[in-house]
Amino acid sequence: EPEVTQTPSHQVTQMGQEVILRCVPISNHLYFYWYRQILGQKVEFLVSFYNNEISEKSEIFDDQFSVERPDGSNFTLKIRSTKLEDSAMYFCASEAGSNQPQHFGDGTRLSIL
Amino acid sequence: KNEVEQSPQNLTAQEGEFITINCSYSVGISALHWLQQHPGGGIVSLFMLSSGKKKHGRLIATINIQEKHSSLHITASHPRDSAVYICAVGYSNYQLIWGAGTKLIIKP
Numbered sequence: 001e002p003e004v005t006q007t008p009s010h011q012v013t014q015m016g017q018e019v020i021l022r023c024v025p026i027s028n029h030l031y032f033y034w035y036r037q038i039l040g041q042k043v044e045f046l047v048s049f050y051n052n053e054i055s056e057k058s059e060i061f062d063d064q065f066s067v068e069r070p071d072g073s074n075f076t077l078k079i080r081s082t083k084l085e086d087s088a089m090y091f092c093a094s095e096a097g098s099n100q101p102q103h104f105g106d107g108t109r110l111s112i113l
Numbered sequence: 114k115n116e117v118e119q120s121p122q123n124l125t126a127q128e129g130e131f132i133t134i135n136c137s138y139s140v141g142i143s144a145l146h147w148l149q150q151h152p153g154g155g156i157v158s159l160f161m162l163s164s165g166k167k168k169h170g171r172l173i174a175t176i177n178i179q180e181k182h183s184s185l186h187i188t189a190s191h192p193r194d195s196a197v198y199i200c201a202v203g204y205s206n207y208q209l210i211w212g213a214g215t216k217l218i219i220k221p
Contacts, residue, residue, distance in 0.1 A: 031207070042214070043156075043199065048207035056207040089154055099144055099163075102209075104156040 002026045006092050006105035013082055014113055021077040021108045023092030031095040032075045033102065034067065036060065038088040046090075049075065079110075087112045117212040119200050125218045132187040134215045136200030139181065143203045147174050147185045150197040150214065159185070159198075190219045 005024045013019050025032050034046040047057040047067055054067065066078045075094075079086055089109050093102040116139045126132055136145070147160045160167050160174040162183070167174050171190075176183040187194055197214040204210070 033207075033209075035209075035211075037154075043201070043211040045208045045210070050207070058208065091156060093156075099161070099203075101146070101158040101161045103158065106153070106155045109154075 002103075004092055004094055004103050004105040006090075006108050008108060009106065010109045010111070012111045012113060015084055016081055018078065018080050019082055019110060021079075021090050021092075021110070023075045023077070023094075023105055024073055025075055025092070025094030026096070026103055027073070029094035029096050029103070031055075031098070031102075032067075032069070033093040033095070034077045035091040035093065036088045037091065037107075038085075043091070046077070082110075082112045084112050086110060117200055117202055117210050119212040119215050121215060122213065123216045123218075125220065126190055128191055128219055128221050130190050130219075132190050132194070132217065132219075134185045134198050134200075134217070136183045136185070136212055137181060138183075138200075138202045138210075140204060141181075145176055145183050146201045146203070146209065147183070148199045148201060150199060152196070156199075187217075192219045192221050195219050 007022045032049040035043050037043045045058050047061045048055045069075050089107045091107045092105045095102045118137045120135045144163045149157045162176050171188045173186040195218050197216050199214040200212040201209040
């Protein structure tokens, strides 16, 4: 069964550095998402992406964050000037069509030191 | 603002017991999702429903739109069902609002 893959599984970065989290969604899916889960807390929506543009973003997704689908397969989340509070598990998800189930990657654990 | 409340927060049961996890939300939604998160962190979508009832194996999900309430049931529970079960609601085309999850432990 096709799956969403995320790399790396764990990223350790110094505060202030930029990180890029990578996701390869399921190939025929149209909608793409990033979520964040701080340790011990709820999963939080960050951003959705459709038709090569952001369709919706949360208050968390400020100018520090950006997303890109550079080559039609990868879907990346860039976090500039990382802060300690960016430490979390980041999940990517993709969806075949509107109101279809989302398929999740295994997540990238981001640790900011 | 849409809030999603789950109960109980934690549930420990013996193998074979019938399990019910509840979810309530505060405003009208387009769909409700039940998801399972394993100890390693991976998330799997179990159900997406906007009305009625769905069944998959030993799992049953129901939703009452008028009461803004959904339940997830597990019949003949097994230790491998131990996980965090999360309710999430979609009230726009894209954004999901997630509950805090119910941590389920099934003892052999």
